[in-house]
Amino acid sequence: MEIEQLEKVAAQVRRDIVRMVHGCQSGHPGGSLGCTDLLVALYFERMKLKEEDGKPVFDMDGNGEDLFFLSNGHISPVLYSVLARKGYFPVPELATFRKLNSRLQGHPTPHEHLEGIRIASGSLGQGMSVAIGAALSKKLNKDDSLVYVLMGDGEQQEGQVWEAAMFAPHHKVDNLIAIIDLNGQQIDGPTAKVMDNRDLGAKYEAFGWEVMEVEEGNDMASVVKALYEAKSKAGHAKPIMILLRTGMGYGVDFMMGSHKWHGVAPNDEQLAAALAQLEESMGDY
Amino acid sequence: MKKYTFTEKKDTRSGFGAGMHELGQKNPNVVALCADLVGSLKLEPFIKENPERFVQCGISEANMISVSAGLTIGGKIPFATTFANFATGRVYDQIRQSVAYSGKNVKICASHAGLTLGEDGATHQILEDIGMMKMLPGMTVINPCDYNQTKAATIAIADYEGPVYLRFGRPVIPIFTAADQVFEIGKAWMVSEGTDVSIFATGHMVWEAIQAGEQLEAEGISAEIINIHTIKPLDEEAILKSIAKTRCAVSAEEHNRIGGLGDSIAQVIVKNDLVPQEYVAVDDSFGESGTPAQLMEKYGLTAADIVAAAKRAIAKKK
Known part of the structure; x- marks a missing residue:
């Protein structure tokens, strides 16, 4: 897909995000908006996905296709919107986000059998x-497709991340492309103040990863280019890590660059102000 | 009282290792994972024949559980193995989110459960694992009683789709069940029929219950002994059928009395058919260092304790 078209999809996804969060008056718009360009680039351009008659087909095993896992599950709005806009489930279902009896739980889960979701996070x-x-499973199955995972930068404070960071190079999991959303913010404030995880690139390099640093994580052309470069690095005995610099709240001026919109929903006025900045390119649900 | 004899003693963890060896040969989707305890889990024969299907995780149990969840995507059947303490308490949230809530076909296989790991002491003697695991929606919890039953259970859970907690141990104990048994998940095993008291035992306590049954018989008391190898889903029908006859119950487990088999049975009794029940279990405490035999005696988990509990239960009958 052309960059311009991808940008149009991203604008619609951002509309979906603020509308979903407004609709239930809860959820996490900041990180969702910041990672919109990445998820659109993955699902609408980079990932090899199973399709029939131009529509994606979901099965849990995902053999023969690329897989994406969202580790920082609180940015579920962006994933739900991208999956729906891609055609995994009906777009109007986005209106049920975080409401009773919905498949779109606050945090993603396969428990409600939502197409596109393979693990709870x-x-x-x-x-x-x-x-x-999942990447090891692909290797055992002689399946040469790739596995992507997105984490937050605050999430790097979890110890288990470093168990995995040690494991992947040791076992040469070179069909794995991990991405860290480097927005520098977490609930209690700037990541550097809450618990500085400085020099993530040096850390991952020291653990044995192939590290790429991408400064323009909200520039569609840069994101697409980085994803293709990462793919070209796969299969060379090292897992790949992309440190993707994004702006929390990107695309809505008053939400940008502050941790205050990590987990706060806009009111009616704020929603209108946000939507005025985002093109309705695919039609609102 | 049906007679049980044995010619050999082995540890239940070796039954697990033997089951894995067989699974390695007959199920190409089975993958074994271990967190630096290959020897303790008796995985060497599996690894020798299937090196590409073994994943050494190092001392990183949280990662091991979540990697196992990921392995199911693509159709693998991961058996995640370590000591029971590190397989449950240490990684409860990983099991809860990545395995149980995600509905993943992961087999959590835990050795050195309970007091009988002995000298290592309370840090390693988990007595809360059954409770933690049975509280997770969708989790199957199995605690077999000897080498043969552990081997059969190991093979059986590979054919069952869904998360399973399989609990076994370190001490060498008599082998008294059949080598060719077919393990039925969720189906209690009638060890010996009786009329005066129902003894529901799990894991290492089944052999103790058999010995208790013999002592009770010598005193003219007829005990019905039932092996509850599957704590969840619980065979309620077998329990109700037995207490309908005997009108009193004893539960016996190498676990805290809170949250274990005894509480599961009590729920069945309270809801359906009120009869007296006595617990043989660790009385809400941690363990300590000692030999397995010393610990089982000190914490009240011997055949003599089951005999005493049976008599108390009988005395309370209306």
Whole structure:
């Protein structure tokens, strides 16, 4: 897909995100908006996905296709919107987000059989381990497709992340592309103040990863280019880590760059102000 | 009282290792994972024949559980192995989110459960694992009684789709069940029929219950002994059928009396058919260092304790 088209999809996804969070007056818009360009680039451009008649087909095993795991499950709005816009489930279902009897739980889960979701996440630090397991499964199945996982930068404070960081190079899990959303914010404030995990690149390099640093994580062309470069590095005995610099709340001016919009929903006025900044390119649900 | 004899003693963990060896040969999807305890889990024969299907995780149990969850995606059947303490308490949230809530086909196989790991002491003697695991929705909890039954259970859980906690131990104990048994998950095993008291035992306590049954018989008391190898799902029908006849119950387990087999049975009794029940279990405490035999005696988990509990239960009958 052309960059311009991907950007249009991203604008619609951002509309979905603020509307979903507004609709239930809860959820996490900040990180969702910041990772929108990445998820759109993955699902609408980079990932090899099983499709029939131009529509994605979901099965739990995902053999023969690339897989994506969201470890920082609180940014579920962006994943739900991208999955729906891609065609995994009906777009109007986005309106049920975080409401009773919905398949769109606050944090993603396969428990409600939502197409596109393969693991529960929300309790942080587990997703990279899960992705490693799925990558090992692909190797055992002689399946040469790739496994992606997204984590938060605050999430790097979880000890299990470093167990996985040690494991993947040791076992040469080179069909794994991990991405850290480097937005520098977490609930209690700037990550550097709460618990500084400085020099993540040096840390992962020291653990044996192939590390890429991408400064323009909200520039679609840069994100797509980085994802292709990462793919070209796969299969060379090392897992790949992309440190993706993003802006929390990107795309909605008053939400940008502050941890205050980590887990707060906009009111009616704020919603209108946000939507005025985002093109309705695919039609609201 | 049905007579049980044995010619050999072995540890239940070796039954697990033997089961894994057989699974390695007949099920190409079975993958073994271990957190630096290959020898203790008796995995060497599996690893020797299937090196590509063994994943050494190092001392990183949390990662091991979540990697196991990921391995199921693509159709693998991961057996995640370590000591029971590190397989449950240490990684409860990983099991809860990545395995149970995600509905993953992971087999958590835990050795050195209970007091009988002995000298290592309370840090390693988990007595709360059954409780933690049975509280997770969708989790199957199995605690077999000897080498043969552990081997059969290991093979059986590979064919069952869903998360399983399989608990076994370190001490060498008599082999008294059949080598060719077919293990039925959730189906209690009638060890010996009786009429005066029902003894529901699990794991290492089944052999103690058999010895207790013989002592009771010598005193003219007829004990019905039932092996509850599957604590969840619980065979309620077998329990109710037995207490309908005997009108009193004893539960026996190498576990805290809170949250274990005894409480599961008590729920069945309270809900359906009120009869007296006595617990043989660790009385809400941690263990300590000692030989397995010393610990079982000090913490009240011997045949003599079951005999005393049976008499108390009978005395309370209306």
